[in-house]
Amino acid sequence: MTPLISVVIPVYNGEKTLIETLSSVLKQTHLNFEVIIVDDGSDNPVESFIQPLIKDNRIRVCSTERSNANIARNYGINESKGEYIAMLDADDYWMENHLQNCLALLQKSDAEGLYGSLFMRHSLSVDVYNLPIFQARELKKNETMVDYLLTTGYGAQTSTLFTTASSMKDVLWDPIQIDHQDYDFVVRFSKKYKMIVKKEPTVIYSLSSGRATHFETCIRFVENNMKDINPAVYTRCNYSMYMRANRKKESKKFVPYFRKEATKHKEYLTYQQYISVCNPQNRFRERIEKLKYIFRIIKS
Numbered sequence: 001m002t003p004l005i006s007v008v009i010p011v012y013n014g015e016k017t018l019i020e021t022l023s024s025v026l027k028q029t030h031l032n033f034e035v036i037i038v039d040d041g042s043d044n045p046v047e048s049f050i051q052p053l054i055k056d057n058r059i060r061v062c063s064t065e066r067s068n069a070n071i072a073r074n075y076g077i078n079e080s081k082g083e084y085i086a087m088l089d090a091d092d093y094w095m096e097n098h099l100q101n102c103l104a105l106l107q108k109s110d111a112e113g114l115y116g117s118l119f120m121r122h123s124l125s126v127d128v129y130n131l132p133i134f135q136a137r138e139l140k141k142n143e144t145m146v147d148y149l150l151t152t153g154y155g156a157q158t159s160t161l162f163t164t165a166s167s168m169k170d171v172l173w174d175p176i177q178i179d180h181q182d183y184d185f186v187v188r189f190s191k192k193y194k195m196i197v198k199k200e201p202t203v204i205y206s207l208s209s210g211r212a213t214h215f216e217t218c219i220r221f222v223e224n225n226m227k228d229i230n231p232a233v234y235t236r237c238n239y240s241m242y243m244r245a246n247r248k249k250e251s252k253k254f255v256p257y258f259r260k261e262a263t264k265h266k267e268y269l270t271y272q273q274y275i276s277v278c279n280p281q282n283r284f285r286e287r288i289e290k291l292k293y294i295f296r297i298i299k300s
Contacts, residue, residue, distance in 0.1 A: 003034035003058070005099055006080030006165065010072035011090035012040040015049050017206070018090050022053050024204075025088065030099040033086075035059045036076040041066025070173035070181055077168055085168045091206045092159040093121075098202035102162035109196050113163035113189055115156035116198030118205045131204070136160070136197050144228040145190040149183045150237045156186040156195075159203045167193045178214040180221040187225060213244060215254040231265045238262035239269060242277055266296040 007025055011018055018037075025035055035058055039046040046061050047054060054061065064075055069089075077085060084106070086099060106114055119131040134154040139145065149155045158181070171192060177184045189195065218241060222229065229237075242258035262269070262277050269277070274293050280286040 001032070003032055003082045005030070005033040005084045005086055005103065006076075006082030007033055007035045007086045007088055007099075008038070008073060008076035008080060009035065009088045009090055010038045010040055010069045010076065011042065011046060012066070012069070012072075013042045013044070014046070014090040015044065016091075018046065019050060019053065021088065021090055021093055022050060022059070024093040024095075026053065026056060026058075027096050028094065028099045029097050030103060033058060033099060034080070034082060036079055037061045038072040038076040039063045040069065040072040068175070068178065070177060071175045073173045074175065077165075077172065080165055080169075083165055085163055085165050087161040088159045089206075091208070093204040093206075094159070095202040095204070099162075101200060101202055102198060105196070105198055106162060106164075110194065111196040112167040112193035113161065113195045114198045115186060115195060116160035116162075116203065117201035118154065118157055118160055118203040119201050120154070121204050121206050133201050134205075135201075136199060138197050144230075145195075146183070146187050146225040146228045147230050147233045149186065150222075150229065150233050154205070156182055157203070157205055158182040158185075159205060160198065161186070162198075163189070163193075176217070177221065178217045180218055184221050184224075187228075213248065215241070215245060219254075219257065232268045235262060235265045235268035239273060239277065266293050 009021065022035065022037070037046055037059065039061060041064060045063070053059065062075060062079060064072055073087070084103065086102065088094065102114060115136060117136040118134050120134055121131050136155060139148050161182070167189065171185065171189045173181060173185050186195070222237060238258050238261040242255065242262050245252070245254040245258055259277050263274065266274055271290070271293055275286065275289060278289045280289050
């Protein structure tokens with residue numbers, strides 16, 4: 001029987017999480033699906049640690065040379081046979097009604113894809129019903145998708161995405177976008193196809209700490225979408241990136257860039273934020289920066 005839904009899971013060294021992730025798929029109330037696991041050159045092949053589950057004939061494991069998650073995603077998408085595609089990261093999990101709810105919502109709409117709310121789980125969290133929720137929402141009037149994503153942070157996380165297969169195969173994932181992968185995909189997708197929001201959270205997103213930030217691709221994403229970003233959103237985004245880069249000693253080469261971009265529109269920063277970015281080294285310089293700030297506020 002041809003599957004109605006294809007679930008695509010890229011994985012690299014997922015021994016600690018993949019079994020639980022895959023188990024959450026096999027417990028779905030909707031049963032007509034296939035699972036395509038794309039092993040992105042793991043040190044230990046995926047088959048070696050999912051043997052108890054791989055007997056399910058709905059599961060296929062594909063292997064690629066070590067590349068990145070987006071290349072693995074595209075491989076799985078192109079291998080898929082379903083009418084719909086559901087994306088899932090190898091350390092996230094679904095509630096049992098996830099596929100059923102996504103399918104029902106998309107089928108009764110005129111949209112080609114959806115993004116949704118999620119539970120946010122730290123590594124020590126256990127009880128899903130006590131987890132904080134990120135509530136996804138519809139775009140506001142005249143709000144662009146990129147403004148929504150940069151404002152909310154988790155607005156359209158990968159494991160919430162559910163689309164028609166034809167639209168997903170048309171857009172695909174950018175193979176060189178390391179950070180903001182889901183942002184980039186959703187922005188490009190929403191320019192060609194209609195997306196709707198799924199407000200009920202059925203995805204458990206695993207927050208990871210200590211992950212490296214690839215500032216080059218963060219900058220690339222923002223610059224690629226500059227014309228669609230509101231100046232206030234642009235300022236807050238660059239201020240946030242400046243603070244992150246400033247905390248990471250290995251990323252100090254990016255500090256001047258984010259300092260410059262964050263202060264282009266001073267009126268959208270508080271005075272304390274502005275001074276923290278300018279970081280004047282003495283009281284004289286601080287007075288100069290204060291005058292610059294006041295002048296820009298008056299001018300705006």
